[in-house]
Amino acid sequence: MKERHCALLLLAALFASCGTDSTKSPNAEPPVLSAQLDGRYAQSIRIEEGQFTATGPEQEVVLTFAAQGMVNVKQFELRLAIEPANALAFAGSSFAATAPFLTPPLSIERTEEGQWRTGGASITETKQGDDILGTLTLRTGDSFAAEMQVQVRVTFFSLGPSFSDRDAYTATDLNMGVVINGG
Numbered sequence: 001m002k003e004r005h006c007a008l009l010l011l012a013a014l015f016a017s018c019g020t021d022s023t024k025s026p027n028a029e030p031p032v033l034s035a036q037l038d039g040r041y042a043q044s045i046r047i048e049e050g051q052f053t054a055t056g057p058e059q060e061v062v063l064t065f066a067a068q069g070m071v072n073v074k075q076f077e078l079r080l081a082i083e084p085a086n087a088l089a090f091a092g093s094s095f096a097a098t099a100p101f102l103t104p105p106l107s108i109e110r111t112e113e114g115q116w117r118t119g120g121a122s123i124t125e126t127k128q129g130d131d132i133l134g135t136l137t138l139r140t141g142d143s144f145a146a147e148m149q150v151q152v153r154v155t156f157f158s159l160g161p162s163f164s165d166r167d168a169y170t171a172t173d174l175n176m177g178v179v180i181n182g183g
Helices: 002-017
Strands: 034-036 044-047 060-073 075-083 088-097 116-121 127-140 150-162 165-170 176-180
Touching: 044 176, 060 075, 075 127, 088 116, 116 127
Parallel strands: none
Antiparallel strands: 034 044, 044 060, 060 127, 060 150, 075 116, 075 150, 088 127, 150 165, 150 176
């Protein structure tokens, strides 16, 4: 129980400490599923191939995030921009980190800029090599229709051994995401 309490405090500190500005405008180009990283703690990040389609309200669209070439990673953070913003139901969406990472009790939070923020942290071990970071389950909103296209763009990604020692990437660095019903 003490370990769980420490993990929750670590995750709270992780989210409270991240102050990197991610409000830069995303690229006008369509987003791609993967990005090469030029930092110290991973070689690349990708969204696993999947069915990024929905035909109506209250349906799930699943995005699985994976990193390759990780070195000493104990924490990561993702921020997403959704366009149109009301196409997805924030309350019905969730993120589940893959062990050894833990997800905070509220697995997704909304930033002041309207972005969706999530991540994970480990208190017991560092992650090495290639592995899945976690799975984001998005729920379509009440007004969602089959012909809608929704862009889910990664506007910020960071990872590393601690909240004060991480590599950080913006939307411009990544140009990464999916278009739900994008064809």
